[in-house]
Amino acid sequence: MDLSFVILVEILYGIASLALISAGLAVVFGMMKVINLAHGEFMMMGGYATITAVNLGVNVFVAMLIVAPLVVGLIGLVVERLVIRHLYGRLVDTMLATWGLSLFFVGSVTMIFGNTTTSITTPIKGFSVGNYQINGYNFFIIFITICLLAGIYVLLKTTRAGLIARGTMQRSDIAAALGYSPDRIYMATFFFGSALSGLAGAVLAPLVGLVPTSGGIYIAKAFITVIAGGPSLIAGLISSAGLFGLVNQVFTFAISPVIGEVALLVAAVILLRLLPQGVTARFFKGKM
């Protein structure tokens, strides 16, 4: 009984963390069609922003939920103005340019913070269920992810800004004809996407030892999740993160963490082979 509860929490945590690391990319890649290979580095910088802010005496939750998204969002804004702006619609070029950016960020962070591991302690204590110890922070991540997904849904579905953003992503020429500036809207959406990446990196920072190259662990998983999810943002994220998180955790418990990771990747290859356009191109069509 206790064990099944622990496993349930772990599975939920696996799903939530996948959805969390993919949310920013879902906006930047899923909506804007910019293959952002610097996504992992945005998350890494979110982590560093949090740790720096905490060391300066800011409350850890403020640092995570406000400082990190703002800092990374601003970095994203600069990047969009300088580089990405020139490359909309050129899929392969955005990929190469953002790969260059990711190397640039890794290099800069290495020069500023050094090539050593930094970390902060988890702000929430663990507790025990029967004979097992559960990390209380896992609940926080599940909670944050649910809030985040609900927030994105409400923002895109019900507000005017969300409507304009979605419309511009579909037909920027029509949006321009209606009097909106696609340039501004793309800029704002990229800011939003980068901020989401920063938030994800910040929330996950206490769980990992942060090094300048830690972005690399997220990027592949995030891409797989977003691409397997397909065209619908929220439904796609939930379905693909749900599937991959489940596969990962089941194999982790049954065999070992490495096999869990490999099983996730194999599942992704099979899924993409069967549904090359993603889950939501076949199921849940037309949902958000």
Add this chain to the structure above:
Amino acid sequence: MSRTAGKGDVAALIFGVALMLIMPMLISTYTLTVLVIYGMLGLSLGLIWGFGGILCFGQAAFFGLGAYTYAVAAINIGESTLPMLLSILVPALFAALLGAMMFCGRLTDVYLGVITLVVTLILFKFTNSTAGPQYKIGEARLGGFNGIPGFHTLNVPGQPNAYIWGEPLYYVCAVALLVVFFFVTWLLRTPFGRIAVGIRENETRVSLMGYDVRARKTALFAIGAGIAGLAVGLFANWAEIVTPGLFSLGQSAEIIIWCIVGGLGTRFGPILGAAGLAYLKFMLGQQTMVDNTLITGIILVMFVLFLPKGIVPAVTSLWTVSFAKRTPKGRRHRSSARRRGGAHG
């Protein structure tokens, strides 16, 4: 565009041999060997991406797979001729299987990239976790993160004790690169190569003409992987150790960057990009002022923004604009040369 060897090929051969003999006076052969090997690796992706239009994120997968094949086979067999052949064949076979799976599913661009990337990651994670005595193939322990050191290096075929290393190894690699270069040149002139370029230009049209696009793409993919395998067989001999780092994302990224910087759709570009950037990285590694990765990143961003076609096509078009005769005939010649792949190097 005659199909037989023309003046351009003779010039390229003379140029190549001259370069092979002159370069050791400028750079030490130890460094040069690895530059040549990287050039070959760049060419392998240049072939399938630049001429076949297949963006493969997983060239490092073939690179790593070939390296491990060579190391395991060399330890078990105790000489190097058969392992070299295996290090070409195993990646080619693996690519054929992977390609057949992907191309029969009609996966294109991004999805192709993601699958090849994921396969690289799977191999990386797997080899990283193979520490411990239970993971071994024959006599060879896979060694996890530490990789496999101490295998039998390249020897004269049939004489396991006559090792080839140092300066002779450089000449072996350089000649191998020349052979591969002319193999690619020949391949692109055969009907197979021309149809591959046709597929890059318009896949639907070629398939409507009755060609089996899937089989042809798979074959080209396998050939590219085989060239990468040859490169890594030599690389393993140069480095004398193989590690999971060969499978890493950074490795894949570098190969793509070489192709972009050198110039896609040319044969000479990826070689130049690979050797040039690897040498630049080597030089940058000797100073501690600025981080190496930072500069690589800036170079890549700058190239995508300002010179998206790469160095060789830019230089070629500059050359034709400045010196070519402005006759209709000349113009036709120029455009066909550009389509075929431009540079006469």
